[in-house]
Amino acid sequence: MTGDDTKHLPLEDIHVAAGARFGAFAGWSMPLTYPAGVMKEHLHTREHAGLFDISHMKLFEVSGPEAVSLLNRACPLDAGALEISQSKLSFFLNEAGGILDDLIVTRLGDQRFMVVANAGNAVADEKHLRALAADFDAKVEPLERVFLAIQGPEAWAALSRAGIETGSLLFMHGVEPRQNWFMSRSGYTGEDGFEIGLPETDARDLVAKLLGDERVLWIGLAARDSLRLEAGLCLHGQDITPETDPASAGLMWAIPKEIRASGAFIGADALRAALERGPAQKRVGLKPEGRQPVRAGAALFDADGKPAGHVTSGGFGPSAGHPVAMGYVATPLAKPGTRVFADVRGTKIPVDISSLPFTPHRYRKG
């Protein structure tokens, strides 16, 4: 639970004043819910605009004449092919092709990139990247920023009222609209939205403006999790881990074809071998029959009662209106409509393999 080394958000006082209920996540004391509660917070995000404090996540600036080469070594990525302001989902892989972390890489300039890493992996990521950087003429700089996400169909309008125009920015693009700001059109909800890294003073000012807008509500980590699960997005440490590779996770779309064939990234040989033999298990959406949620860790069985896989994330989807889950099943079973059974406290709950996402993405792609 919360020990002495628990990290606290720079804006914690604002969350306390907003009535947040806190809990530990990835070494941080994080707002889990606000007085509206997870259900209302979730639905509000899909209907209006939800404001999330995601300052537990880490921004790194990677720069220098060999920044491209460093990222091409660290990630299964063609960093040099990114246009300026273009973002891409990528990974740090281990030598076995397992996923150490998933990251968003954005090209800020010819020799400058922003890398956004998960909270739980931030320390390891920095160490990893710095060790690799020793072989390149490139610099890795962790940034001290408040990191906010504003998500939902009215996110752009709320930002506009707060004085931040987002008009020309498209999904998976990021820019530096002000000094020491980084703003990308991206998120973790399946909705249109933005993630903004900015200095604390600016963040306090922006938060005050946004919360003055009735369309905007603080959203806690509980709804962040149900939103991303409905959207079919992976949580590192649960749905993707150092034991899963991008092929079994169904994330090969993030790795360009030519990179798969010839890239010199860490884990390339193992990933090629994994692709060659085909993954034994695949990540799938899981729709439990009835109302009872099926949670992470539940074992899955096929119709004959033989082990078929396991659940990696599960809960209730407030927008879907039914329980939602994802997990891994043996590849022959990984077809939408296949019925498997989850063991929940000794009862076998029928679960159908489902395509992802459960709630359609509504990204602003152009």
Added chain:
Amino acid sequence: MAKTYFTEDHEWLRVEGGIATVGITNYAQEQLGDLVFVELPETGKKLAKGDTAVVVESVKAASDVYAPADGEITEANGTLSSDPSLVNSAATGAGWLWKMKLANESQLEGLMDEAAYLAHIG
């Protein structure tokens, strides 16, 4: 005359004629958040004090509700199958979980009254 007791596990029991109606307290439902499913026990099931009687599931997690005393389930609140949110909106009323015939009413002696419970949760 019914008498109401509270447990350290944030349950309430209303006891009348040897039958206890059991639910979770308002404090407990606030801690759990929006409930989406309640796994109800079957009538006739015998429970010992401390056994899991019901599992309440919020959006995020599943939590056990324990039998506060020995006894036998006489009724489960079937309304919760279609509307688990009653536990949030009316924890000490329409959101009751189950009724049980108490095997040993002397087990009630260690439980708290409302004033003691309110002091317990501070």
